[in-house]
Amino acid sequence: xxxxxxxxxxxxxxxxxxxxxxxxxxxxxxxxxxxxxxxxxxxxxxxxxxxxxxxxxxxxxxxxxxxxxxxxxxxxxxxxxxxxxxxxxxxxxxxxxxxxxxxxxxxxxxxxxxxxxxxxxxxxxxxxxxxxxxxxxxxxxxxxxxxxxxxxxxxxxxxxxxxxxxxxxxxxxxxxxxxxxxxxxxxxxxxxxxxxxxxxxxxxxxxxxxxxxxxxxxxxxxxxxxxxxxxxxxxxxxxxxxxxxxxxxxxxxxxxxxxxxxxxxxxxxxxxxxxxxxxxxxxxxx
Amino acid sequence: xxxxxxxxxxxxxxxxxxxxxxxxxxxxxxxxxxxxxxxxxxxxxxxxxxxxxxxxxxxxxxxxxxxxxxxxxxxxxxxxxxxxxxxxxxxxxxxxxxxxxxxxxxxxxxxxxxxxxxxxxxxxxxxxxxxxxxxxxxxxxxxxxxxxxxxxxxxxxxxxxxxxxxxxxxxxxxxxxxxxxxxxxxxxxxxxxxxxxxxxxxxxxxxxxxxxxxxxxxxxxxxxxxxxxxxxxxxxxxxxxxxxxxxxxxxxxxxxxxxxxxxxxxxxxxxxxxxxxxxxxxxxxxxxx
Amino acid sequence: xxxxxxxxxxxxxxxxxxxxxxxxxxxxxxxxxxxxxxxxxxxxxxxxxxxxxxxxxxxxxxxxxxxxxxxxxxxxxxxxxxxxxxxxxxxxxxxxxxxxxxxxxxxxxxxxxxxxxxxxxxxxxxxxxxxxxxxxxxxxxxxxxxxxxxxxxxxxxxxxxxxxxxxxxxxxxxxxxxxxxxxxxxxxxxxxxxxxxxxxxxxxxxxxxxxxxxxxxxxxxxxxxxxxxxxxxxxxxxxxxxxxxxxxxxxxxxxxxxxxxxxxxxxxxxxxxxxxxxxxxxxxxxxxxxxxxxxxxxxxxxxxxxxxxxxxxxxxxxxxxxxxxxxxxxxxxxxxxxxxxxxxxxxxxxx
Numbered sequence: 001x002x003x004x005x006x007x008x009x010x011x012x013x014x015x016x017x018x019x020x021x022x023x024x025x026x027x028x029x030x031x032x033x034x035x036x037x038x039x040x041x042x043x044x045x046x047x048x049x050x051x052x053x054x055x056x057x058x059x060x061x062x063x064x065x066x067x068x069x070x071x072x073x074x075x076x077x078x079x080x081x082x083x084x085x086x087x088x089x090x091x092x093x094x095x096x097x098x099x100x101x102x103x104x105x106x107x108x109x110x111x112x113x114x115x116x117x118x119x120x121x122x123x124x125x126x127x128x129x130x131x132x133x134x135x136x137x138x139x140x141x142x143x144x145x146x147x148x149x150x151x152x153x154x155x156x157x158x159x160x161x162x163x164x165x166x167x168x169x170x171x172x173x174x175x176x177x178x179x180x181x182x183x184x185x186x187x188x189x190x191x192x193x194x195x196x197x198x199x200x201x202x203x204x205x206x207x208x209x210x211x212x213x214x215x216x217x218x219x220x221x222x223x224x225x226x227x228x229x230x231x232x233x234x235x236x237x238x239x240x241x242x243x244x245x246x247x248x249x250x251x252x253x254x255x256x257x258x259x260x261x262x263x264x265x266x267x268x269x270x271x272x273x274x275x276x277x278x279x280x281x282x283x284x285x286x
Numbered sequence: 287x288x289x290x291x292x293x294x295x296x297x298x299x300x301x302x303x304x305x306x307x308x309x310x311x312x313x314x315x316x317x318x319x320x321x322x323x324x325x326x327x328x329x330x331x332x333x334x335x336x337x338x339x340x341x342x343x344x345x346x347x348x349x350x351x352x353x354x355x356x357x358x359x360x361x362x363x364x365x366x367x368x369x370x371x372x373x374x375x376x377x378x379x380x381x382x383x384x385x386x387x388x389x390x391x392x393x394x395x396x397x398x399x400x401x402x403x404x405x406x407x408x409x410x411x412x413x414x415x416x417x418x419x420x421x422x423x424x425x426x427x428x429x430x431x432x433x434x435x436x437x438x439x440x441x442x443x444x445x446x447x448x449x450x451x452x453x454x455x456x457x458x459x460x461x462x463x464x465x466x467x468x469x470x471x472x473x474x475x476x477x478x479x480x481x482x483x484x485x486x487x488x489x490x491x492x493x494x495x496x497x498x499x500x501x502x503x504x505x506x507x508x509x510x511x512x513x514x515x516x517x518x519x520x521x522x523x524x525x526x527x528x529x530x531x532x533x534x535x536x537x538x539x540x541x542x543x544x545x546x547x548x549x550x551x552x553x554x555x556x557x558x559x560x561x562x563x564x565x566x567x568x569x570x571x572x573x574x575x
Numbered sequence: 576x577x578x579x580x581x582x583x584x585x586x587x588x589x590x591x592x593x594x595x596x597x598x599x600x601x602x603x604x605x606x607x608x609x610x611x612x613x614x615x616x617x618x619x620x621x622x623x624x625x626x627x628x629x630x631x632x633x634x635x636x637x638x639x640x641x642x643x644x645x646x647x648x649x650x651x652x653x654x655x656x657x658x659x660x661x662x663x664x665x666x667x668x669x670x671x672x673x674x675x676x677x678x679x680x681x682x683x684x685x686x687x688x689x690x691x692x693x694x695x696x697x698x699x700x701x702x703x704x705x706x707x708x709x710x711x712x713x714x715x716x717x718x719x720x721x722x723x724x725x726x727x728x729x730x731x732x733x734x735x736x737x738x739x740x741x742x743x744x745x746x747x748x749x750x751x752x753x754x755x756x757x758x759x760x761x762x763x764x765x766x767x768x769x770x771x772x773x774x775x776x777x778x779x780x781x782x783x784x785x786x787x788x789x790x791x792x793x794x795x796x797x798x799x800x801x802x803x804x805x806x807x808x809x810x811x812x813x814x815x816x817x818x819x820x821x822x823x824x825x826x827x828x829x830x831x832x833x834x835x836x837x838x839x840x841x842x843x844x845x846x847x848x849x850x851x852x853x854x855x856x857x858x859x860x861x862x863x864x865x866x867x868x869x870x871x872x873x874x875x876x877x878x879x880x881x882x883x884x885x886x887x888x889x890x891x892x893x894x895x896x897x898x899x900x901x902x903x904x905x906x907x908x909x910x911x912x913x914x915x916x917x918x919x920x921x922x923x924x925x926x
Contacts, residue, residue, distance in 0.1 A: 017370055017371070020365065020368065020370035020371070020373065021370055021371035021372055023365045023366075023376075024365070024366065024370065024371065024372030024373050024375070024376035025372055025376075027362060027365070027366070027376040027379060027380055028372065028375060028376050028379050031376075031379040031380050031382060031383065031445070032379050032382075034383065034394060034395075034398065034445070035382060035383070035386070037394075037398065037405050038390075038394045041397060041405075096290045096291050096294065097291070099287040099288070099290065099291070100287065100288050100290070100291035100292075102287060103287035103288040103291075104288070107288075115288070115292075115295075118295060118300075119295070121299075121559060122295060122299040122300075124498070124501050124555055124558070124559050124562075125299060125303070125501075125552070125555055126501055126502060126504040126505035126528070126551065126555060127505050128504065128505045128508055128527075128528035128531060128532070128551070129306075129504070129505075129531075129548050129551045129552050129555065130298070130299065130302045130303075131531065131532065131535065131536075131548075132306065132309065132531065132535045132541055132544045132545050132548050133301075133302035133303065133304075133305035133306040133309065133545065133548070134298065134302045135535070135536075135541075136305055136309060136314070136541060137297075137301065137302060137305060139316065152294075152297075152298060153294075153298065154294075155290055155291065155293055155294030155297065155298065156291070156294035156295065156298050156299070157291060157294070160295070163291060188287065189287070192287070213385055216387065217386075217387030217388060217389075217390075219387065219388050219389045219509060220508070220509075224532075224536055234387075235387055235388070235389040235390075236389075238389045238390060238393060239389060239513065241393070242392070242393055242396060242513055247403070249397045249400070249403055252393050252396075252397070253393065253394065253397060255390075255393070256387075256389075256390035256391075256393045256394055257390075259387045259389065259390045260386050260387060260390045263385055263386065263387055264382065264385050264386065267381075267382075267385035268378070268385075271377075271378050271381060462666070462668065464664045464666055464668035465668050465669075465670055467633075467635050467655075467662070467664070467668065468662070468664070468668050468670075468681070468729075469681075469685070470634075470635065470654070470655040470656060471633060471635075471655045471656060471658075471660065471661060471662055471682075472656060472681060472682035472685050472686070472733075473654070473655070473656020473657060473685065473686065474656070474685040475685070478685045482670075482681070482684075482685065483670065486670075486672040486673075487670075487671070487672060489672070
């Protein structure tokens with residue numbers, strides 16, 4: 001019989017299940033509160049003296065933090081810049097990754113292996129190690145203090161990881177189907193667009209979401225390339241909020257919520273994809 | 287079809303790496319063209335106490351934070367890989383901190399750690415008097431005491447192990463069910479199953495993730511140290527290699543010197559990659575991958 | 576049929592066992608006994624519940640009703656490790672990180688048998704299945720047949736009360752399957768162990784079994800020796816499933832009239848079954864038929880015919896005397912070679 005799911009058999013059935021449920025509850029209790037506090041903190045009235053006890057629901061609930069954040073940091077303008085970067089970089093990045101992954105999957109194994117190894121190495125290099133030389137290069141090209149360096153990582157597919165993910169996904173498609181396309185005399189571009197890409201739609205969805213999250217959250221690149229306040233992206237604008245007095249914490253927390261919102265939202269929509277085996281494994285259902 | 291990616295790979299990774307190598311032997315301040323400095327940068331690095339502190343901080347951070355992160359991710363993956371009541375929301379919850387933009391995450395902890403306003407110390411003070419904890423001790427001075435500040439950065443980084451968690455979760459789910467059934471038939475205890483089945487089967491993935499995380503730790507300590515502790519408490523308790531490079535280059539405008547420090551970082555990375563390659567080779571022979 | 580005499584002191588007894596998988600009933604009130612030292616083969620098409628049956632015995636799946644007895648003990652509530660059974664999986668389920676010796680000794684080691692003793696017993700077990708030369712290797716370095724032997728050795732190292740074999744030969748190529756089949760039978764005779772072996776391969780069942788239990792939709796259709804299953808199939812289903820090509824089954828009323836004296840009990844709606852080898856071609860007063868196609872398998876040939884009434888019939892004939900496509904032939908059969916089934920229930924009528 002096929003389709004046996006992973007996971008050990010019902011070893012100690014009910015007791016095991018209770019322990020697992022308690023474990024899940026514990027995980028929720030550890031990981032959710034910081035984010036809840038972020039939201040509740042942002043809704044506190046700014047400028048109040050510290051309360052002696054932690055407050056989960058602020059008293060009074062106030063949106064003053066948000067109003068001040070929008071007023072002070074040029075947050076609105078920055079949000080627009082972030083959006084602009086994302087709108088250009090995310091589709092470009094996914095396109096580059098999907099094309100490169102496809103080309104790798106169709107390349108002779110030896111040459112593909114070379115590029116895969118290069119990609120793995122590139123994946124390993126810590127981003128901070130490239131700060132100085134990349135800056136020097138963009139400086140020479142006269143591109144500092146523009147949004148171009150923020151979009152440039154799209155040429156890498158944002159992360160070589162995504163190229164490799166596409167590579168594996170395309171390689172996993174049955175060879176016969178590629179051969180069938182070749183028999184139909186389709187061009188490589190045609191095979192990619194009309195056959196391969198539709199077959200890996202879940203991968204594209206997940207990678208688009210992650211690319212957006214990383215582009216939207218990118219802090220390091222704007223930090224070193226952008227000085228003009230009019231070009232600040234949202235993460236950079238938030239940084240200027242961090243120097244506010246602690247009594248004004250609701251203001252910078254409000255800014256943090258504004259930056260977090262879209263990322264978490266997109267991430268939440270995509271998270272199903274990371275666990276998408278879940279629904280096929282019905283065996284260990286409670 | 288590969289062209290744009292190759293341009294990216296060469297232009298954004300290979301070329302910068304080469305430029306680092308060149309810049310490391312020059313003096314460069316953006317205003318004047320780079321001038322050849324020979325080994326001056328390297329010899330200065332060797333004697334620079336700040337660099338030495340930064341390097342030590344980075345290594346200590348890696349050796350403490352990475353095992354914690356991987357152990358937490360492994361524990362979560364083993365706990366949540368099966369469907370049970372609450373496992374789905376718990377998985378999402380464990381991933382959420384990773385999705386929060388670094389800077390917003392930093393701001394959040396800047397507040398959480400605030401000795402007066404921060405909820406953490408507010409919580410620790412519950413039941414105590416005069417600003418002391420219930421046990422009559424002073425609550426941690428998170429951002430002003432060197433040890434507490436380092437602990438704070440580690441605590442922050444432990445929460446963002448989402449990627450490692452996802453990979454381990456997938457790895458655990460990929461293990462065949464039947465070997466676990468054999469173990470059940472042999473009446474193996476939970477500990478035996480973990481020690482003799484799960485752990486060895488996941489060892490290759492775990493080893494690769496540890497190496498990856500060691501390298502990444504050079505990078506992910508940057509924003510917390512930059513935003514939350516500002517490299518302090520003074521003088522350099524949480525100045526890591528990444529922050530040192532940033533400061534040297536972009537604040538003191540000594541790009542050549544920063545490139546030399548970057549070179550050290552790259553050497554560490556290369557060492558880790560070599561280690562990883564050897565592990566991979568060894569496991570490949572082992573498991574016939 | 577299901578009125579098997581159940582004795583709880585047998586090697587293995589399933590007493591009214593039902594089991595469900597994802598809310599669908601897979602086993603229904605199953606009653607089955609395997610005598611001590613017997614090799615019972617559970618035969619059935621895929622989806623009949625064969626694997627579930629083994630997993631229920633092993634305790635890997637829970638029962639919804641009924642009880643499971645192993646060697647005189649009611650083990651229904653016991654966890655798998657307490658049932659003293661061992662199982663050979665279709666995929667062999669070897670631990671890739673352990674050597675063959677460590678794989679075989681796994682059950683002993685987790686039961687805290689001293690290392691030296693465990694190693695000795697693993698070696699003995701490996702010798703019994705002809706795998707002694709593999710002890711130092713890892714599963715990744717073994718061929719399918721070698722893995723099979725190691726899995727067997729692991730199953731017998733602990734001397735369990737019952738061996739459960741879940742299609743252990745199905746991943747082997749044909750030649751190896753035939754060889755392992757014989758070795759498995761020899762091993763069983765040497766050990767005198769109680770074994771339950773699951774397969775969908777009727778040849779394997781006929782060759783290997785002391786008795787065969789034919790499973791259909793989670794019920795036992797028939798239990799009997801290979802001879803009984805072959806010569807007196809209890810139902811149209813068993814008759815059709817055992818034998819290749821399958822038995823011809825025609826309406827009793829018409830298209831073909833067997834010669835000789837009809838058996839008693841031909842009243843009512845009946846169906847007549849007869850195997851391809853029972854068909855006589857060229858019987859002068861047989862039914863008229865045309866030859867659609869002929870398959871030659873060595874010295875035998877199978878002629879696929881259509882009777883004038885439209886029913887298909889398969890006949891086995893010597894290849895030397897085979898008809899050609901399009902030939903008109905006359906088809907006959909003797910009552911002595913037929914099986915009579917009730918047309919509505921599909922059950923066998925009379926003897």
